[in-house]
Amino acid sequence: MPRTLRVLLVRHGESEDNAGLPSESMGSTPLTPTGVRQAEAVAGLLDSAPGLFVVSPYVRARQTSLPARERFPAVAVEEWPVQEFTFLPSAAYHGTTLAERLPAEADYWARNQPDLVLGEGAESFIEFLARVDDARTRLESLDCGSVVVFSHKKVVHALLWSWHAGRPSQSARRMARFRSYEHAVKLPNGACASVRLEDGRAWLGPVRTRHLKVRTG
Secondary structure (H helix, E strand, O other): OOOOEEEEEEEEEEOOOOOOOOHHHOOOOEHHHHHHHHHHHHHHHOOOOOOOEEEOOHHHHHHHHHHHHHHOOOEEEEOOOOOOOOOOOOOHHOOOOHHHHHHHHHHHHHHOOOOOOOOOOOOOOOHHHHHHHHHHHHHHHHHOOOEEEEEEEHHHHHHHHHHHHOOOOHHHHHHHHHHHHHHOOOOOOOOEEEEEOOOOOEEEEEOOOHHHHOOOO
């Protein structure tokens, strides 16, 4: 019998940073009330208990996982390094808004240098891909039936892209292609993408957003 694993990749709910508020650090930004409701909607998508919950170490991803973990308290939880791609130095996030960081972000992607490290606390695109590749390998080795991964926009995009286009090379050309893929595949806060893994092959399902039509008032 082929070994099958069903994977649900979840982008965290709306964070204060997504809502335009200043952040203190890349990893400490909490969810907004809308983000909490989105997290509850994600939990409602689960028809049954998965075999495993995988959670990013960042606060907004952990908070997004809480309603699902409370619904299925017996499910094991593992923290993996599936946090967001941190290409700006740590100091760039302290007391700044997403809009204020946009020029620096645009400059980073325009340089298109996979090995570029901008400063303390930043990682290169090559280092980011290595984390994603490790997460893919770990997922493909699981034998628990199903797993829900609470992560971040670029990590979910990179995993989907890896299964769609093959393990990416660490080149400027592939970096530019990843950026194009990220723009093409919409992944709003709280969106979920399903993947079925079967003996080294992957079948990608559509990105699910219908559950996000929750009341925000």
